[in-house]
Amino acid sequence: MQFGEMQCLFDLDTALLSETQMAKGLQLFVNRLSFYTTSEQLKKIFSPFGVVTEARLVKDPRTQRPKGFGFVTFESEADAQNALNSLNGRIVDGRLIFVEVAETTEAVENKTSQK
Numbered sequence: 001m002q003f004g005e006m007q008c009l010f011d012l013d014t015a016l017l018s019e020t021q022m023a024k025g026l027q028l029f030v031n032r033l034s035f036y037t038t039s040e041q042l043k044k045i046f047s048p049f050g051v052v053t054e055a056r057l058v059k060d061p062r063t064q065r066p067k068g069f070g071f072v073t074f075e076s077e078a079d080a081q082n083a084l085n086s087l088n089g090r091i092v093d094g095r096l097i098f099v100e101v102a103e104t105t106e107a108v109e110n111k112t113s114q115k
Contacts, residue, residue, distance in 0.1 A: 026053075026073055026074050026075070026076075026077055026080050027071055027072070027073045027074075027080070027101070027102040028046075028071065028072045028074070028080055028083065028100065028101060028102060029069065029070075029071060029099070029100050029101070029102040029103070030042065030069060030070050030071070030072060030087075030097055030098070030099050031068070031069045031097065031098045031099075031100075032068060032069070032095055032096060032097050032098055033057070033066070033068050033069060033070060033092070033093070033095060033097060034068075034093035034094060034095045035065065035066050035068055036093060037057070037066065037092070037093050039055050039056055039057050039070070040055075041093070042055040042056075042057065042070055042072060043055035043072070045087070045092060046072045046074075046087070049074075049079050049080075049082050049083035049086060049087075050074050050075065050076050050078075050079025050082070050083065051074065051075040051076065051079065052072055052073065052074060052075075053073045053074065054071070054072070054073040055070065055072045055073075056070055056071050056072075057069075057070040058070055058071075071102055080101075083099070084099045084100065084101065087099050088100070
């Protein structure tokens with residue numbers, strides 16, 4: 001395993017929520033965000049669909065710049081699914097974003113070990 005691969009695994013591992021929250025389908029993974037989108041804007045974008053308990057952008061640990069993806073956590077599974085259906089493939093801040101249910105740390109590790 002090369003250094004870049006280890007850094008990628010570390011970033012993904014620290015970015016995911018607990019498997020208990022994931023089992024409920026409350027956390028969404030949002031990809032291809034503008035590098036100018038803030039956590040507050042992300043929360044505002046998803047708030048019309050229900051109570052957002054957390055909206056978090058993943059940042060480069062060295063530069064503290066957003067990496068272009070993040071996670072949004074909802075209080076309700078139905079609200080999370082509604083947001084996913086409504087916002088996936090939409091243009092936000094001039095970028096076409098993709099929204100999907102976030103994977104657990106275990107699922108990410110399984111995919112990585114299969115490569």
